[in-house]
Amino acid sequence: MKKIIAVLIISMFLVPTSLAKNSVDVEIFNALNEKVKEMKISYEDAEKIEKGDLSVLGIKHDFGFSNYIVSVGGGKVFIPFSRERCFFRLLLRPILFQYTKGITITKFGANYLWKGKSIDDYGLMLGNQLGMMLGFIGLHIKIAWKLREDTHIFVGSSILFVGYDRLG
Incomplete structure (x- = not known):
């Protein structure tokens, strides 16, 4: 009897209490074919991904005015056919910027190309940077200086945002 109890106790420790779930290895790559996450x-989650639900991976897809932007920097900004120092409106023309010193924080959706630091679905560029916004809606302020580069402030969102962090 003692041997049977001992065998049952040992088998209780050796047999798993629940069946192990089979898992699948997933690798996530960005648009530049660099591995982002593994x-x-x-x-079950793999079947959801095959059906198009990418929320399992932590990828959030937005479209429209989805890239929220806060950008402050000193440098050059080119807006075609615009001489304004500031505006608060929708601007469908491209806005090209090149900062020698600046900070740009953006929350991206599905429509971005980013060469900078990113935390979850937020991007960060510090220092020397350049980029382009298309379909910007929000506030732009230009502070002109005589002896140094102009300071530009952008707060708003855009349809498409391309950023390149030269230092990162």
Whole structure:
């Protein structure tokens, strides 16, 4: 009897209490074919991904005015056919900027190309940077200086945002 109890106790420790879920290795690449993340997910989540639901991976897809932008920097900004020092409106023309010193923080959706630091779905560029915004809606302020580069402030959102952090 003692041997049977001992065998049952040992088998209780050796047999798993629940069946292990099978998992799938998933690799996530960005538009430049660089590996961003590697993770394991269950077969049920893999089936959701095959159906097009990418929320399992933590990828959020937005479209429209989805890239929220706060950008402050000293440098050059080119807005075609515009001489204004500031505006608060929708501007469908491209805005090209090149900062020698600046900071840009953006929350991106599905429509971005980013060469900078990113935390989850937020991007950060510090220092020497350049970029382009298309379909900007929000506030732009230009502070002109005589002996140094102009300071530009952008607060708003855009349809398309391309950023390149030269230092990062």
